[in-house]
Amino acid sequence: MKKISLIATTLLLLVFSACRDDESIIENKEEKEEEIIDLTDYSDWDDATHSKSAELNYDVVFNQNEVLRFDITIDNDDWSDMQTNLASVLSSSGGRPGESIDFDDPMFVPCSFKFNDTEWYHVGIRYKGNSSLKSAYQSGIKKLSFKLDFDEFEDDYPAIKNQRFYGFKQLNLKNNFLDPSLLREKVGADLFRQFGLASSETAFCVVYVDYGSGPQYFGVYTLVEEVDDSVIKSQFADGSGNLYKPDGDAASFARGSYNTSEMELKTNEDSANYSDVNALYNIINSSERTSDAETWKSNLESVLNVDGFLKYLAANNIIQNWDTYGNMTHNYYLYNNSENNKLTWIPWDNNEAFQEGKRYSTLSLSMSEVSSSWPLIKYIIAQPEYEAIYEGYLQQFIDEVFIPSEMISTYSSYYDLIKEYVYAEGSAYSFLSSDSQFDSAVEKLKTHVQTRNNLVESYLNE
Template structure:
């Protein structure tokens, strides 16, 4: 039986509930109530900067904010000293270093690993006085990471995942940065101009090829002792996050990032483990890339060329590949297919069922390069170990298509006067930030390095146009 006291308390509780409920207006509705969702709501006291527009996954990615083309954004990352130590230990355990790692870390005598998955740790990410919480951050890169680390250069590339730790922090489920789940902060390794990553991605898109969006930022990292300037970085869009949805009519197809011998598609190299799936990972179906490998190496090529071409064109976007090959060869991007077995994606586009080539990682472009240098325009030196090039350019129809795209690229995209103006604008935009880079946090040894890097790019665009013109006259 209820006592009089308990009845009174119950009445007061009900009255209070009804009073405040009747006084609440639409502005006081929680995000869940407004959307009709019963998902857990982010705690406004613990995460005061959270808003639907800036943090949720219910908005369209805002390219204007994340990838502005005429500003250098400031980005701050704060990592606890303990987590920074974990990241350094992870590098030391996986990358050998003759002179010690960045920040005086150890590394001597450790095994050298050309490719490994660095550890994720949580960080605080701040942009425009707004914080994103418990964001996943890790180092990224293969040879660029190893080379910078071994030389004691602290300017390493980072990958960000805004909901990497959502299982640990359920209130932050599906956190986004203006609609983006992942972003790359590339350090412009071995690029004194600081422009190559951005300019090349833009050139590919201007030529009608799928390519990540990019922008510049000034990165500051706080490892427990206050923010330190890490220099000019290029923000690069993640292909399996938003590129597919923004540049294809259907982003549900298989996306692969080949890496290793199998990425050459040469005879005897096929290995599904080196065809890393970035979408539909739970479905172990590699039939599309296996079909490309089988067809490209089929004996039909030598005894029934028309059938072989038809089969190839039923699985590979040949036109798109030849278009990429022409642009890539003109700009001299050596660190990719034809020289190196990495730095591209293949996307099985549901719109036509064809594997489409998507270029990636362009910081080594716009120069003759290393490791034997960039391919010649004729590609006479390319052997059967790169069949997607050598077998296709051997066919007159495809070689003519390639030559057509060479001419189109220099006439419509890679125009010296226009590209030089782009270089001048970026020089003005980046100059102060480049000059402010510090020793051990830069690939520049002096301000003059940056100036000369820009001038080299200006000379390069003219020389490559001249080279294509001469080649097409032959």
């Protein structure tokens, strides 16, 4: 009986072992199926164009004298996944036009990215935007904005570890939504920079996307530098400080609005120290503002680059950029400059500037209508010393930067540069109803600069 029992036990062990082996085979098979087999030919890879060690090449990437051409190839299955994912994230969103909409970023998929007959490999591409993304999508226009991340898929494809595009890790392809001139995004960013403010570099480009049926012309885009990638590295000391992109009620800094979840930290996420924006919130709303103004101003200037903020307000109000602080709780960054440990204002998103607000009124030059819901304007401009500095910057901006003759020349030059590419946009890939709409919009910009100059002169001479 013992011998029979031993044989039975042995058979059971053999069966159990065989089952375990089968399970291992199945698991290994599944792992192999999930494993990405990389058969890519990386022959275009060159350290000067692809590696992390490459210097930021602004002359090539943000060439001001040409319309760049980008060719993007996306696997048809990945393209389908992008569309399904976009429909899903937008279907669950809400919000009124012009306001931030709460939804997750759309998914990244890999693509082949070509420029000047050179390929960048497995580049991450996703849709980007907020209300503009939803509005354009719902209107049936396929010319949507994209974000590019050149090493998004480095874990799947180790050969592209730290891949860069002439030194740049991320870039934005903005579709110039609600801008029939297609110039505002670029001109706005350029003017801020010319006035000595931190702002993204820009360039004009055309985009072709092949998702299975050959290259499709997606139209004229504005290539915009990513703030948390290269702006803080190239325009500040070292880019090591906290960078925030506030979005939501907390972005107003109004009393009772402070919320770290709405102070999106774009750098130093692991340490997540919000003491700098918390200090700004506490100081701007401090009772010392009325009881001891000098102490309040001193404390405020210790955490915020107030002079830079006043300079930004002057430029922003003159060009009439309504879709930002003072009307909307989004479209700016705050960077803690390691050189002085002060938060610096960085403007973002200019496609709806250079016109009277379509959804909300643009701020007047005096900003007297601004309520305490926007304390960074209301409380700062109420100080006579700061108001005088602001008015000095109004004059400086029209004297040195927003000069009618120079702006008209710039508008004409850009019009000539992109005209043929704008006219070539197909109806499904354009926000324009006709070529003449583009022509007319550029002419309105030329009129706008003189009108705004006249208004500033009148305001300052009252």
